[in-house]
Amino acid sequence: MTAAPPGIPEEELLAPGHRACAGCGCVLAMRYLLKALGRNIVVSMATGCMEVVTTPYPETSWRVPWIHSAFENAAATAAGIAAGLKALGKKGVKSVAIAGDGGTADIGLQALSGAVERGDNVLFCCYDNEAYQNTGIQRSGATPFGAWTTTTPIGRVKRGEDRPKKDVPAIIAAHGAPYVATASVAYPLDFINKLRRAAAIEGPTYVHVHAPCVPGWRIETSKTIEVARLAVLTGAWVLYEIERGQLRVTFKPPKRRPVADYLKLQGRFRHLTEEEIAQIQRMVDEQCRRFGIE
Amino acid sequence: MVEGDILKIIAGAVITEPGNTAQTETGSWRNFRPVIDEAKCTGCGMCWMFCPEPAISKGKPARVDYRYCKGCGICANECPFKAITMVPEGRD
Numbered sequence: 001m002t003a004a005p006p007g008i009p010e011e012e013l014l015a016p017g018h019r020a021c022a023g024c025g026c027v028l029a030m031r032y033l034l035k036a037l038g039r040n041i042v043v044s045m046a047t048g049c050m051e052v053v054t055t056p057y058p059e060t061s062w063r064v065p066w067i068h069s070a071f072e073n074a075a076a077t078a079a080g081i082a083a084g085l086k087a088l089g090k091k092g093v094k095s096v097a098i099a100g101d102g103g104t105a106d107i108g109l110q111a112l113s114g115a116v117e118r119g120d121n122v123l124f125c126c127y128d129n130e131a132y133q134n135t136g137i138q139r140s141g142a143t144p145f146g147a148w149t150t151t152t153p154i155g156r157v158k159r160g161e162d163r164p165k166k167d168v169p170a171i172i173a174a175h176g177a178p179y180v181a182t183a184s185v186a187y188p189l190d191f192i193n194k195l196r197r198a199a200a201i202e203g204p205t206y207v208h209v210h211a212p213c214v215p216g217w218r219i220e221t222s223k224t225i226e227v228a229r230l231a232v233l234t235g236a237w238v239l240y241e242i243e244r245g246q247l248r249v250t251f252k253p254p255k256r257r258p259v260a261d262y263l264k265l266q267g268r269f270r271h272l273t274e275e276e277i278a279q280i281q282r283m284v285d286e287q288c289r290r291f292g293i294e
Numbered sequence: 295m296v297e298g299d300i301l302k303i304i305a306g307a308v309i310t311e312p313g314n315t316a317q318t319e320t321g322s323w324r325n326f327r328p329v330i331d332e333a334k335c336t337g338c339g340m341c342w343m344f345c346p347e348p349a350i351s352k353g354k355p356a357r358v359d360y361r362y363c364k365g366c367g368i369c370a371n372e373c374p375f376k377a378i379t380m381v382p383e384g385r386d
Contacts, residue, residue, distance in 0.1 A: 015313030222367030
C-alpha cells in the first residue's frame with residue numbers, strides 16, 4: 001500500500017490548531033472523513049471528544065458547515081438537515097452525523113436507530129475510542145472486555161470491564177441499512193473508500209471507525225497507528241462491509257497474530273493475567289471464526 | 295423572545311470563520327521535535343497520511359510545520375525508511 005494514493009486530496013478541510021491530544025486517533029479519523037467526503041457535506045456532531053477539541057468557541061477546525069447537537073441526537077439533527085436539503089432541492093449535498101462510541105452505542109442509539117428505521121438519507125460515522133475519554137475515561141457500551149477505565153477499576157474483586165463490547169454495526173445491519181462498514185485509522189484507504197461508498201447511497205448508511213485514544217488506552221503518543229493496526233492484525237477488530245445484506249471482509253490478516261501483541265502495548269490491559277489473556281484470545285478466535293478469518 | 299407576532303429564535307453560538315483554530319499554534323505543546331533526514335526521505339507521504347494535526351506537507355523531502363506539530367512522534371514511528379528522528383526540545 002502506498003500511503004498517499006491518488007484520489008486522496010491534499011486539501012485539508014480540518015484545520016490545524018485543534019486541541020486534540022498529541023497522537024489522537026479520532027481526530028485523524030475526522031481528517032480522513034473530510035478527505036473522503038469533501039466540501040459538499042453538512043456535519044451534525046454529537047457532544048464528545050471531537051466536538052470538544054475541534055470547536056473551542058469561538059474557534060472551529062471545520063471548513064465545512066458543522067452543527068453541534070446534544071449528546072443523544074446527532075442522528076436526529078442530521079435527519080432534519082437531510083429533510084431540509086430535500087425541501088430546498090439541494091442535490092449532491094450529504095447530511096453526515098458524527099458521534100463517538102458514547103454518542104452512538106449508548107446515548108445516541110435511539111436517535112440513530114430511528115433515523116435508520118425511517119430510511120433517512122444520512123451517513124452516520126461513529127469514531128470508536130472505546131470509552132468516554134474526554135470526561136475522564138468512563139466505560140461505555142463499546143469498552144472491550146477486560147479493559148481498565150476509571151469506572152471499571154482493577155481491585156481484588158473487579159478486573160476491569162466485565163462485559164463484551166457492544167456490537168453496534170450488527171445492530172444497525174439488523175435494521176436493514178443498505179450499507180454498514182467497520183474501519184480503522186490504521187487503514188486510511190479502506191476507511192476512505194467505505195465512506196465514499198456509504199455517501200453515494202441514498203438512504204441511511206453507517207461507518208464505524210476504530211480509533212485509539214492515547215490517554216484512555218494508556219499508550220505512547222507515537223503508537224496510535226501501530227496499536228490500531230495490531231487490533232486488525234490480531235483479529236480483535238475486523239474490517240468488513242455489509243452492502244444490501246452481503247457481508248464482505250475487506251481485509252483478512254494473512255497470519256493472525258496473538259491478541260497479546262495488541263493488549264501488551266496498552267496500559268489499560270496491563271493488569272491482565274495469562275489466564276485472562278487466554279480468555280480474550282478465545283473471544284477473538286470465536287469472532288474471527290464468525291467472519292471466516294483463520 | 296416575542297416581538298410583535300414574530301417569535302424570534304435566537305441563534306446559538308455561531309462561528310463564522312471556518313478553520314480558525316489555525317490561529318492557535320499548538321506547536322508550543324511539543325516536548326520532542328521530529329527532524330527529517332532529507333537524504334533518507336523518499337517522499338512516500340506516509341508521515342503526511344498519519345499526521346493527526348495535520349502538520350506535515352507531502353513532498354520529497356516532507357516538511358513539518360512546527361507551528362502546529364505537537365510532537366506525538368507517529369510520523370517517526372510509521373516512517374518506512376526511518377528518516378524521522380524525535381529530538382528533545384530545548385536542545386540543539
